[in-house]
Amino acid sequence: MKASKEKYIIICYSTSEMLNADRVIKSQGIHTDLVPTPIQYGSICSTSIAIAKEDRQLVENTLKENNLSFKEIHPYESRKLSGLMESLKKNIITHTFRDIMSKIEEDLDITKEEITYLLKTESKNEIEAIFQTADQMRKEIVGDVVEIRGAIEFSNHCKKNCNYCGIRRGCTVPKRYRMEEEEIMEVIHQLHSWGIKTVILQSGEDDYYTTEILVKLIRRIKRETKMMITLSIGERSFTDYETLREAGANNFLLKIETTNKDIFKFIHPDDDFDERLKCSKGLRQLGYVNGSGNMIGLPGQRPEDIAEDILFFKDMAIHMIGIGPFIPAKGTPFELYPQGSVEMTLRAVAITRLVCKNVFLPATTALASIDPDGQTKALQAGANTIMLISTPAKYRSNYQIYSNKNMIDLQSAFRAVKESGRKLPKYLKISPEEVQ
Structure with missing residues (x-):
């Protein structure tokens, strides 16, 4: 699908109906893409089916013949950034940059080469325009x-040996820990009392927490708080993912970290890129609000690699994209490698907003860990989410995926x-004055 004007969007009543419709459409040899629903048609968390314009009638007939209901099917309407090119008129910029910005204004896809240009440009005017445009798109879209x-962070045990990570199997951490269900629920209720709607349950790849244990925890959270649940527990089987989804898990965060297979192998000596990709595809198939992300400044990484990552997020219809600087932990094989650049991380955030549009982009903890103003800068560059570190104080210092981690609180x-001139969500039941 070359441009948004050639697409039709199918909106279904539920995730299960959407997945079933997609399966039936594909069985007829029709190409589909699962994409975050454009904001004018629905929630940032929902997924819709994108098809080529010429397949519209065949798809509609196929759905009706199979008694599959759908809410809407209509042309994808472009979300043009009004006045973008006019605002750049007086700027000293290259013809290449002007052409790229024109495509962004018209809601057309930009290529890997064009993304790479935006990542590489050293022009102060062009860099400033990238951030301003991302902020404008963030405002208009989300x-x-x-x-x-x-x-x-409920467990710092991990069976994997990633070369940069402070909780890797071979790393000596201050103390390994696992939180009990009651400890987790105590934090859950605290977050719920503040009005927080989504909790992220994160851990190393710890097989102690079986699917049965996690299902019990998920059901209890739903029963007692009805909060949305994001899992970030690493690679599991498709059956496990399916069981956790059926129990009530809504979102899953599994970062690809890099789409360069050589770099992936270098940083993950006991991981397999194809297995990680298979897991990501399985999560999408199961209808999770799918999360991924990458690290900026990995050893050997080039701007072209970051461009590939951004296109991966788009092609995989990733809803939540965490982009942070590479920060190796002390005591790991990579501890002497230089950390990633704040500026390049911010630029990657901005360009991801321009390419992926209607997605959650966190102002990451990693960014705040190497720049005290990192989260403010990220929010001004297209980000729209902050994740609080809500791990109990007695465990926090032991969950050091990277060194000198900034503990983000309310x-x-x-x-x-x-500082970024943004707004707090209305659902919060606690005010800034109450946490001074």
Whole structure:
């Protein structure tokens, strides 16, 4: 599908109906894409089916013949960035940059080469225009409200040996820990009392927490709080993912970290890129609100690699994209490697907003860990989400995926929102004055 004007969007009543419709359409040899629903048609969290214009009638007939209901099917309407090219008129920019910005204004897809150009440009005017354009798109697509979520790092045990990670199997950490269900629920209820709508349950790849244990926890969270649940627990089987989804898990965060297979193998000596990709595709197939992300500044990484990552997020219809600088932990094989650049990380965030549009983009903790103003800068560059570190104090210092981790709390989140000129969500039941 070359341009948005050639697409039709099918909106279904539920995730299960959408997945069933997609399966039937594909069985007829018709190409489909699962994409985050354009904001004019629905929630940022929902997924729709994109088809080519010429397949519209065949698809509609196929759905009717199979008694599959759908809410809407209509042309994808372009979301043009009004006045973008006019605002660049007086800027000293190259013809190449002007052509790229023109395509972005017209809601046309940009290529890997064009993304790479945006990542590489050293022109102050062009860099400034990238950030301004991303901020304009963020405002027009997802608005001014910053989503606030709470993350609980419930275990720092991990069976994997990633070369940069401070909780890797071979790393000596201050103390390994696992949180009990009651401890997790105590934090859950605290977040719920603040009005937080989504909790992120994050851990190393720890087989102690079986699917049965996690299902019990998920069902209890749903029963007692009805909160949305994001899991970030690494690679599991398709059957496990399916069982957790049926239990009530809504979102899943599994970062690809890099789409360069050589770099992936270098940083993950006991991981397999194709297995990670298979897991991501399985999560999408099961209808999770799918999360991914990458690290900026990995050893050997080039701007072309980052461009591939951004296109991967788009092609995989990723809803939540966490982009942070590479920060190796002390005591790991990579501890002497240089950390990633704040500026390049911010630029990757901005360009991801321009390419992927209607997605959640966190102002990541990693960014805040190497720049005290990192989250404010990210919010001004297209980000729209902050994740609080809600792990109990007695465990926090032991969950060091990278060194010198910044512990994002309500106070720092409120500060970043205020400094970036953004708005807090109305669902919060706690005010900035209450956390001074």
